[in-house]
Amino acid sequence: MTNERKPRGPYRKSAQRREQILQAAYEAVDEHGERASLHDIAQRVGVTQPALTYYFPTRDDLLLAVLERRDVLGKAFGRAVAERETIVDSVVAGTRFVTDHPGIAKLHVTLAAAATDPESPAHGYFADRYRALAAEVIQAVEEGQRAGVFRADQPAEHLARAVVAVLEGLQMQWMHDPTVDMVGIAETFTRMLVPPAGADGGEQREG
Amino acid sequence: MTNERKPRGPYRKSAQRREQILQAAYEAVDEHGERASLHDIAQRVGVTQPALTYYFPTRDDLLLAVLERRDVLGKAFGRAVAERETIVDSVVAGTRFVTDHPGIAKLHVTLAAAATDPESPAHGYFADRYRALAAEVIQAVEEGQRAGVFRADQPAEHLARAVVAVLEGLQMQWMHDPTVDMVGIAETFTRMLVPPAGADGGEQREG
Known part of the structure; x- marks a missing residue:
């Protein structure tokens, strides 16, 4: 307007x-x-x-306001599914964002880890953030399963939480060893989330 | 003796x-x-x-000495492959160890995150630890691929690092929300690592 x-x-x-x-x-x-x-x-x-x-x-x-500004994963994922982009491309793009902005990634990991302590001032913030991120990715996976771009033989919540987990865990490995091929591994992992048969055909399976 | x-x-x-x-x-x-x-x-x-x-x-x-005492994942994994246990069972057992010992898991996450800072006194320690853990799990996956209990259509290093990543990432989600079904999600994830065809037959595939 x-x-x-x-x-x-x-x-x-x-x-x-x-x-x-x-x-x-x-x-x-x-x-x-x-x-x-x-x-x-x-x-x-x-x-x-x-x-x-x-x-x-x-x-x-x-x-924490800085971290909010970089909440990319959920959004990239939702957009990819909505626009029928391939999931692999969107995960690769999200991962590349991390490797291009290591300082932001380190801040996220450090604050999120410290906030596991229930007495940390950021505990509630991260609990909300993880909940919102999970909800967003679960919804994207459900839509992807209906559209046939995501394997439908496993529960959407499990796949969604595994995606979030693998990206966060890979960040950790990469921060301790920058030679870890985070983008390549994320790509391999995401290929396993595509329907097992007729991976490029958009064939629909119902779990 | x-x-x-x-x-x-x-x-x-x-x-x-x-x-x-x-x-x-x-x-x-x-x-x-x-x-x-x-x-x-x-x-x-x-x-x-x-x-x-x-x-x-x-x-x-x-x-750090306390953390060394709980290095279970690599060992559980190696043992499972050596003894032809199912990989799913060994990952479930490893995950259950985490949920049974939340204090130890929180210590690991907090120290590992703080050690991403190259000036942290534990930086070298964690770099070595992640390297040793990755080497151990990669070797187990390679053996599993040869034995036909692991899918062989993806690179062993990628699968191994994804396993480590997903377990570490799920710990993080579970610490922020104890209702997350960490064991169930780890099980779903591990089922995707079994050879796509003839999952229970030990059928061998070469990548």
């Missing part, structure tokens, strides 16, 4: 500043991973460090 | 004490995860906290 009303005055300025900070934080994390400093982020935007606090009360708040 | 020479005197006592501390640490982590305290561990053994330092100079040294 072209004549959508935009916020004006102080509110608009505040939203812009928040966006600038978030973008700067994203870039700092992309370069330095979890070690990205608030000092560096503030400098990139040209504000003082206390000014950051106005928009993001704690360092964790800012880092 | 029954007349194997055992260490005597002070050395033997010292080895026993080290073993007691390690066992106490294992139990404390099993109960409390990464929050297990050195104070609690020392109390379980009946020594002072500084005495722990003699055997394990840092808290990390002790926690």
